[in-house]
Amino acid sequence: MGAQVEKPSRAEAIFMGIVFLLMAAGLVTSIIAFTMAMSRAAASPGPVYTVAIIGAAGLEDLDRPTLSPVFNLTVRINNTGNKLEECLGSFSAAAVSYGDAFLARGSVPPFCAGKEHESVRDATAWGQDVVVPRFLRERLAGELGRGEGEVDVQVTTPAGLYCYDTVLVCKVKIGGGPCPCWRDHVYPRPAPAAGS
Numbered sequence: 639m640g641a642q643v644e645k646p647s648r649a650e651a652i653f654m655g656i657v658f659l660l661m662a663a664g665l666v667t668s669i670i671a672f673t674m675a676m677s678r679a680a681a682s683p684g685p686v687y688t689v690a691i692i693g694a695a696g697l698e699d700l701d702r703p704t705l706s707p708v709f710n711l712t713v714r715i716n717n718t719g720n721k722l723e724e725c726l727g728s729f730s731a732a733a734v735s736y737g738d739a740f741l742a743r744g745s746v747p748p749f750c751a752g753k754e755h756e757s758v759r760d761a762t763a764w765g766q767d768v769v770v771p772r773f774l775r776e777r778l779a780g781e782l783g784r785g786e787g788e789v790d791v792q793v794t795t796p797a798g799l800y801c802y803d804t805v806l807v808c809k810v811k812i813g814g815g816p817c818p819c820w821r822d823h824v825y826p827r828p829a830p831a832a833g834s
């Protein structure tokens with residue numbers, strides 16, 4: 639009786655041993671595959687964001703104290719050197735400024751570039767009667783006259799899945815080609831407590 643009970647339990651032990659070995663082999667394979675994928679992703683140059691201003695209006699009369707500028711922009715994700723999909727998230731907005739003076743603002747639609755692909759979206763930023771100090775208007779007029787007008791563009795994506803805002807910081811030539819952006823993450827500060 640006792641011997642009959644032992645036999646199936648030994649077979650069971652062998653079976654469990656094989657199952658355990660297979661699981662361990664599977665786990666090791668997964669870890670190796672994951673590590674290789676991550677090191678490939680880390681070795682790739684990553685996504686490159688660029689912004690171009692393809693049209694601008696409202697900068698003709700810089701003698702007036704207020705401006706109503708319109709900028710047609712393109713935002714491009716060059717993901718050709720990246721092994722992972724890259725996306726600009728929802729509710730992104732582009733803000734255009736010059737020497738810290740706000741000029742224009744507009745929303746940028748969410749979009750993605752698949753791995754090793756490029757993707758582009760258009761956006762329009764505008765400002766209505768924005769006040770720009772005289773010294774900046776004079777400086778901008780000079781730069782535009784020399785064909786060197788350059789503005790700051792920041793594309794901010796509010797924190798969604800992650801706990802930080804993503805900001806693309808770009809210096810963009812008016813009427814020039816795509817200009818590279820520097821990407822930063824900003825952790826929003828908690829709102830000050832009431833009464834403080």
Ligand SMILES: *[C@@H]1O[C@H](CO)[C@@H](O)[C@H](O)[C@H]1NC(C)=O
Pocket residue numbers: 692693694695708709710762
């Ligand atoms: C911006 O783009 C819109 C639509 O494509 C066009 O109608 C408008 O004239 C453009 N404005 C400038 C300043 O390029």
Ligand SMILES: *[C@@H]1O[C@H](CO)[C@@H](O)[C@H](O)[C@H]1NC(C)=O
Pocket residue numbers: 683686716717718719
């Ligand atoms: C995208 O990036 C690749 C290299 O990463 C480069 O060869 C290519 O010219 C870029 N495309 C554009 C439109 O700039």
